[in-house]
Amino acid sequence: MNDVKELDPTVVIGAGLLGASIGAALTRAGVRVHLSDAVLSHARVAATLGAGTTEKADPQAVRLVVVATPPRSLAAVIGEALDRYPNAAVTDVGSVKGRVLRQLQATGRDLSRYLGSHPMAGSQHSGPVSASPDLFVDRTWAVTPHREVTEATADRVRALIRVCGARYVAFTPDEHDSAVAQVSHLPQLVSVLMADHLLGIPTSHLTLAGQGLRDVTRIAGSDPELWEQIIAGNVDALRPELEEVRDHLDEMIAALDDPTHKVRPILQRGVNGTRQIPGKHGAPAIDYARVVIEIPDTRGALAQLFRDIADAGVNIEDIDIQHDLVRQVGYLEVAVEPGHVREVSEAMRAAGWRVD
Numbered sequence: 001m002n003d004v005k006e007l008d009p010t011v012v013i014g015a016g017l018l019g020a021s022i023g024a025a026l027t028r029a030g031v032r033v034h035l036s037d038a039v040l041s042h043a044r045v046a047a048t049l050g051a052g053t054t055e056k057a058d059p060q061a062v063r064l065v066v067v068a069t070p071p072r073s074l075a076a077v078i079g080e081a082l083d084r085y086p087n088a089a090v091t092d093v094g095s096v097k098g099r100v101l102r103q104l105q106a107t108g109r110d111l112s113r114y115l116g117s118h119p120m121a122g123s124q125h126s127g128p129v130s131a132s133p134d135l136f137v138d139r140t141w142a143v144t145p146h147r148e149v150t151e152a153t154a155d156r157v158r159a160l161i162r163v164c165g166a167r168y169v170a171f172t173p174d175e176h177d178s179a180v181a182q183v184s185h186l187p188q189l190v191s192v193l194m195a196d197h198l199l200g201i202p203t204s205h206l207t208l209a210g211q212g213l214r215d216v217t218r219i220a221g222s223d224p225e226l227w228e229q230i231i232a233g234n235v236d237a238l239r240p241e242l243e244e245v246r247d248h249l250d251e252m253i254a255a256l257d258d259p260t261h262k263v264r265p266i267l268q269r270g271v272n273g274t275r276q277i278p279g280k281h282g283a284p285a286i287d288y289a290r291v292v293i294e295i296p297d298t299r300g301a302l303a304q305l306f307r308d309i310a311d312a313g314v315n316i317e318d319i320d321i322q323h324d325l326v327r328q329v330g331y332l333e334v335a336v337e338p339g340h341v342r343e344v345s346e347a348m349r350a351a352g353w354r355v356d
Contacts, residue, residue, distance in 0.1 A: 111149065117142060119141040141169070143158075177234050187219070288317050297330060
């Protein structure tokens with residue numbers, strides 16, 4: 001199958017981060033992309049950044065429609081797209097699938113040309129300015145088949161996923177919503193609750209904050225209006241997950257009465273849970289060793305450090321940067337294979353870096 005021919009032309013409805021990124025990936029591959037958005041300036045900005053054109057498409061010629069609108073409007077926009085583009089497969093990239101499908105089924109429309117999908121990519125930033133044609137590369141992209149969808153529709157959605165460089169995986173709509181409640185929506189709400197807790201903490205106490213606090217609260221900075229809609233669309237799957245966290249919180253509070261004997265098992269369960277998360281390229285998680293290197297906050301310092309690490313012949317598996325709240329330095333935590341800790345430490349000291 002020629003993926004570009006299969007998708008040309010495509011209409012992307014909604015020119016925010018996901019829609020503009022899809023448009024940019026398809027345009028780079030040679031697919032003609034027509035952009036639309038309720039806010040015309042969003043579509044125009046996305047077009048200037050290489051995501052497509054704001055010119056109208058011939059409805060009869062369109063091969064694929066990607067709906068990337070806010071969750072509240074998905075069912076209505078998908079239905080309109082099915083009516084307007086009679087020869088197109090229609091997909092959406094919303095994070096909740098079951099409720100949208102049920103809303104569409106209630107309209108009585110023929111849904112053989114609709115297949116919901118959800119790329120597991122994005123950031124706390126929004127809007128077309130943050131878009132990138134590489135946003136989906138090596139990311140998981142879920143599709144949610146239903147009884148009416150045709151194989152021809154599924155083929156076009158799979159072609160979209162291949163062009164965007166993502167990895168295809170299939171779930172039923174309800175399985176998908178349960179999964180995202182567990183691994184996406186619940187973490188978002190836990191992060192929000194932790195960030196909300198900071199509002200009652202004296203500012204002077206926050207001077208002691210380290211990278212751990214930033215890691216836990218980073219995604220809490222996401223768009224509240226968007227997340228309100230996501231939560232409303234997945235209440236049934238999300239409620240039991242929150243209730244389970246509440247039960248675990250009660251367990252931790254009770255364990256404080258006897259921390260010597262009761263806290264350790266809870267902490268160990270947390271360690272075990274982190275090991276459930278797949279590692280690089282989907283492989284089992286590896287406990288990498290960490291080397292912390294002090295780096296001055298000056299132009300070119302990070303590039304020089306990476307060159308020195310490369311010269312040492314050691315592969316960096318992961319990195320994390322923490323910033324000193326007082327001194328003009330940072331701390332680069334480099335993850336390496338356990339057997340390379342001494343090698344990296346000695347090489348960095350020899351190159352003039354301070355290693356903790």
